[in-house]
Amino acid sequence: MSGTYLGLPSFPEAAHASTKDTQLRANLTHATHTIRTKRATAINELPDWPQLRTAGAAIKDHTLHHLDHYLQQLETAVTNAGGTVHWATDADEANRITTHIIQTTGETEVVKVKSMATQETGLNEALHTAGIHAYETDLAELIVQLAHDKPSHILVPAIHKNRTEIRDIFHHEMTHWGRPAPDHLTDNPTDLAEAARLHLREKFLRTKIAISGANFMIAETGTLVVVESEGNGRMCLTLPDTLISIVGIEKTIPTFQDLEVFLQTLPRSSTAERMNPYTTMWTGTTTHDGPKNFHLILLDNGRTDTLADTTGRQALRCIRCSACLNVCPVYERAGGHAYGSPYPGPIGAILTPQLRGTTTPLDASLPYASTLCGACYDVCPVAIDIPEILVHLRERVAEQGEGHRAERAAMRAATWLLDHPAALSAVERAASATRGLHPARLPLPGPAKAWSDARDLPEVAAEPFRAGWKKARGAGSAPRKDKDTPR
Numbered sequence: 001m002s003g004t005y006l007g008l009p010s011f012p013e014a015a016h017a018s019t020k021d022t023q024l025r026a027n028l029t030h031a032t033h034t035i036r037t038k039r040a041t042a043i044n045e046l047p048d049w050p051q052l053r054t055a056g057a058a059i060k061d062h063t064l065h066h067l068d069h070y071l072q073q074l075e076t077a078v079t080n081a082g083g084t085v086h087w088a089t090d091a092d093e094a095n096r097i098t099t100h101i102i103q104t105t106g107e108t109e110v111v112k113v114k115s116m117a118t119q120e121t122g123l124n125e126a127l128h129t130a131g132i133h134a135y136e137t138d139l140a141e142l143i144v145q146l147a148h149d150k151p152s153h154i155l156v157p158a159i160h161k162n163r164t165e166i167r168d169i170f171h172h173e174m175t176h177w178g179r180p181a182p183d184h185l186t187d188n189p190t191d192l193a194e195a196a197r198l199h200l201r202e203k204f205l206r207t208k209i210a211i212s213g214a215n216f217m218i219a220e221t222g223t224l225v226v227v228e229s230e231g232n233g234r235m236c237l238t239l240p241d242t243l244i245s246i247v248g249i250e251k252t253i254p255t256f257q258d259l260e261v262f263l264q265t266l267p268r269s270s271t272a273e274r275m276n277p278y279t280t281m282w283t284g285t286t287t288h289d290g291p292k293n294f295h296l297i298l299l300d301n302g303r304t305d306t307l308a309d310t311t312g313r314q315a316l317r318c319i320r321c322s323a324c325l326n327v328c329p330v331y332e333r334a335g336g337h338a339y340g341s342p343y344p345g346p347i348g349a350i351l352t353p354q355l356r357g358t359t360t361p362l363d364a365s366l367p368y369a370s371t372l373c374g375a376c377y378d379v380c381p382v383a384i385d386i387p388e389i390l391v392h393l394r395e396r397v398a399e400q401g402e403g404h405r406a407e408r409a410a411m412r413a414a415t416w417l418l419d420h421p422a423a424l425s426a427v428e429r430a431a432s433a434t435r436g437l438h439p440a441r442l443p444l445p446g447p448a449k450a451w452s453d454a455r456d457l458p459e460v461a462a463e464p465f466r467a468g469w470k471k472a473r474g475a476g477s478a479p480r481k482d483k484d485t486p487r
């Protein structure tokens with residue numbers, strides 16, 4: 001098992017280690033640059049891309065504004081179509097419901113198609129504890145699972161692995177999970193895909209329960225939609241007897257027609273395809289076709305708290321395309337694991353601290369995992385103003401104080417000084433008078449030493465600004481009546 005995300009180090013600590021991994025950086029640079037170039041070409045083909053972007057944001061905002069209504073409509077539609085809807089307040093509840101459904105069937109194995117929500121809840125670990133084996137079937141998720149690793153990218157969870165590493169993982173690990181890799185497996189992509197196909201095929205044909213996520217849930221019809229490239233998702237969604245879909249409540253959209261926007265923006269933004277190879281939709285259950293039992297678990301897990309924040313709620317528009325990761329200079333260097341959650345990169349830096357709160361050093365550090373360059377906002381197909389939310393969350397972290405006491409003390413001192421002009425003037429005069437004695441650098445203690453060692457102190461002017469200003473304006477100008485100025 002790869003383990004949960006609990007107890008991981010803060011972003012700076014994790015990034016400090018990952019940025020030294022030259023293989024990781026080479027893999028990431030190659031992959032992100034390739035995807036971002038292709039994406040730009042795919043987007044430029046559409047003259048109405050700005051309008052699609054605005055429409056996508058508007059649909060999501062409208063849905064989020066009326067989420068209570070649309071969720072009830074969705075529940076009714078799914079139920080009328082033969083499905084069963086469950087509501088999970090948090091990760092534990094979602095995992096409990098899922099485990100219970102599986103246990104009532106007597107099965108001990110499940111196949112999974114990529115579901116970020118189940119990574120968020122730690123479902124595989126919970127199932128393992130209950131004696132149930134979960135097999136990932138998305139190719140990249142399979143690689144991550146076989147490697148006892150964690151995903152490092154939303155769309156390409158194994159982006160940090162190259163072909164040779166993947167060949168070695170298949171070679172050593174497949175045999176412990178089922179059908180072994182063929183002898184003399186090469187690192188040719190076709191051979192690797194064939195090895196995965198053979199390994200997974202026996203699981204698809206044997207396993208009676210599947211667990212999925214969904215890209216969209218349509219409230220008016222109760223239809224769920226999964227968008228993918230490999231076809232493994234379709235195998236999961238159609239072959240087993242029982243299908244359990246665990247989906248965040250923000251994936252709801254009102255009508256079938258709303259899909260027309262997202263089915264144009266999502267493939268182009270994610271894989272740079274005009275249309276993704278497999279779009280699977282299902283509505284409840286159908287006699288003689290597909291799973292006989294369908295359970296939909298609607299996951300909150302911090303989403304309604306996020307919705308209550310008028311600035312932060314934009315993050316719930318996200319359609320998980322991963323375009324923001326592929327253009328982020330911080331993600332490219334630090335890699336996905338440093339973000340300590342299933343949501344890496346810029347979207348992770350704004351979503352995770354809202355879903356989990358900012359009480360741990362890791363979650364409190366995430367809003368700072370950005371240069372605020374704004375490249376993420378430029379590419380986002382639903383126009384999430386990620387830099388705005390980052391600054392908003394930094395304010396929240398600074399207000400809560402823990403871990404930033406020195407910064408808060410410095411800000412309090414600066415506030416007092418700027419609020420007392422006489423004191424400020426005295427400090428300026430003293431600084432000018434002693435300028436010859438100032439060191440070139442001011443070595444700070446502790447972790448701040450690395451920062452201060454790399455920076456020269458700015459040179460203090462021979463004459464304070466206000467004294468020079470007074471001279472320039474002439475001796476006759478009247479002094480300002482500040483509250484610290486004698487009347």
Ligand code: SF4
Pocket residue numbers: 269317318319320321322323324325347376379380381382383384
């Ligand atoms: S924040 Fe925007 S760009 Fe990033 S994954 Fe979500 S939809 Fe895509």
